[in-house]
Amino acid sequence: MPENQPDVLWGIVGCGWVARDYVAPAIAASGNGRLIALCDLSEPALAAVQPNDTTLLRTTNLEEFLQTPGLQAVYVATPNAHHAYVAQALAAAGLPVLCEKPLARTATEAAGMVAAAEAAGTPLATAFDQRFHPAHVRLRELIQNGDLGRVTCVRIHYACWTPADWAPDTDQGTYQNWRISAEQAGGGAMIDLAPHGLDLVQTLLDEPLTTVVALTQQRIHDYPVDDGAVIIGQTASGVLLSHAVAYNCPDNFPRRSLEVIGDLGRALAVNTMGQTPGGSLTLTRPDGTVEDVAFDKEASPFQRQVEAFAEAVHSGQPFPFPPARDLHTMRLLDLAATKSQELASL
Ligand SMILES: NC(=O)c1ccc[n+]([C@@H]2O[C@H](COP(=O)([O-])OP(=O)(O)OC[C@H]3O[C@@H](n4cnc5c(N)ncnc54)[C@H](O)[C@@H]3O)[C@@H](O)[C@H]2O)c1
Structure with missing residues (x-):
């Protein structure tokens, strides 16, 4: 990881099991990222994510989350039915998205997400941690x-x-x-x-x-x-x-x-x-x-994954796994x- 590089500022939408127990800790431990905002429909889910830091925005409102100053990358871990809507809103706001698997419920739904990211010119990747x-x-x-x-x-x-x-x-x-x-x-x-x-x-x-x-x-x-x-x-x-x-x-x-x-x-x-x-x-x-x-x-494969995604966001270089191959997997x-x-x- 290059030294003296500013942390990529992360948000999470969907703060249940995998986000709370694996990805929030992975971002905290990562050498190039920091968590600044959380969004979930459930207040208890928001409250359960560590660190217990008052500067961390916790909101049930996606619009408020999208306004987070400095937000640079978003990990999406809602149930599968919500991936497409959330990822498309994030792309429209110009935000890179690392979205949990499966990318969507169907290939057609996933194709809409890929098209939205392409139209916005923003990175989209499936969070296949096991690659790492x-x-x-x-x-x-x-x-x-x-x-x-x-x-x-x-x-x-x-x-x-x-x-x-x-x-x-x-x-x-x-x-x-x-x-x-x-x-x-x-x-x-x-x-x-x-x-x-x-x-x-x-x-x-x-x-x-x-x-x-x-x-x-x-x-x-x-x-x-x-x-x-x-x-x-x-x-x-x-x-x-x-x-x-x-x-x-x-x-x-x-x-x-x-x-x-x-x-x-x-x-x-x-x-x-x-x-x-x-x-x-x-x-x-x-x-x-x-x-x-x-x-x-x-x-941790999750830590390696968030570090790789943050590195791509920071450098502007493509994430090594383009969305077209994730769409192929959905097909x-x-x-x-x-x-x-x-x-x-x-
Ligand atoms: N890579 C892995 O090993 C791994 C492991 C578990 C889950 N997952 C994937 O992660 C995703 C989440 O799974 P989980 O087990 O953490 O689920 P979960 O039920 O524990 O958590 C989902 C959270 O999303 C919130 N939510 C629902 N709709 C929302 C919306 N529209 N906006 C914001 N928040 C919303 C819920 O309130 C809940 O807190 C799924 O896509 C799942 O397939 C991946």
């Missing part, structure tokens, strides 16, 4: 250096337990679980969890997925959205993807693994997908030997959902 997890950065290097040989397939299992009354540990008792509302979330386990995996594959391999198809299930929980899905896909060069996501997997089961297989090596990242630093990365050779791959186990999700319905109707 040090294990994934290291894995990408291994792939690019040829350590795995010619990659043939990627297998991802990313799952959790999300009952109808699910709440983050820090919100027990008061939480409204919007994730099981198609209207609020745009779907269930697939739209919530698969964006991470789809983006990671494309980031690690440095090429787009061009084909996807999905099967979804409503198997364990009694709610109107999918509680599990399997997506299979293929990249432009032919690498195969098998990606399982679930809301119906008990949290104590092994449930976060990312495996990349090539003809010279198989990399396995365990417990690196998610919100926290750490996890493990191993490399298995064709002769059966297994080696641990070192990476920084303390570094893949739409395609997966459509194909799932077609398959189910055979």
Whole structure:
């Protein structure tokens, strides 16, 4: 991080679980940013964000938030249904936006956000923090250096337990679980969890997925959205993807693994997908030997992400992940959902 650079001044719209527990602390710890304004419809949500600093604007009014003097970058973490409206208002106000995944409920909605940012000439990015997890950065290097040989397939299992009354540990008792509302979330386990995996594959391999198809299930929980899905896909060069996501997997089961297989090596990242630093990365050779791959186990992917976005805002250089690729990921999700319905109707 360049020294003596003034902090980029951040605001947050949507101050619930991920903003309060991960991103506000990440901005506070970042080497190039400072939080100056918060906006949420809920007063208790606003009050719960640290630091307990009286100079930090806390407002339920988006118009007031937009008037914050000096505001330079905004992280959006409302439920998915509100991403488009909020991001478009921010773009119209000339503000760079780092918006949580999925960018929107549908590709059409996301396209409106991308168009608004382009029209305003302001940066827009999806907050795929897992791009910045040090294990994934290291894995990408291994792939690019040829350590795995010619990659043939990627297998991802990313799952959790999300009952109808699910709440983050820090919100027990008061939480409204919007994730099981198609209207609020745009779907269930697939739209919530698969964006991470789809983006990671494309980031690690440095090429787009061009084909996807999905099967979804409503198997364990009694709610109107999918509680599990399997997506299979293929990249432009032919690498195969098998990606399982679930809301119906008990949290104590092994449930976060990312495996990349090539003809010279198989990399396995365990417990690196998610919100926290750490996890493990191993490399298995064709002769059966297994080696641990070192990476920084303390570094927060959220902190690295906000630092990268702030650096782009400060320098005026493009964020390394342009909105067109996030829109492509939204189109893949739409395609997966459509194909799932077609398959189910055979
Ligand atoms: N990257 C990750 O690992 C990760 C983890 C969790 C959530 N997320 C994403 O972050 C977003 C938020 O998820 P969450 O779990 O923090 O949700 P949450 O329910 O805990 O918090 C959402 C907050 O947004 C507020 N809100 C709702 N509508 C608003 C509006 N129009 N304007 C301002 N505030 C509004 C709510 O009052 C609430 O405080 C979702 O898009 C979700 O998919 C990402």
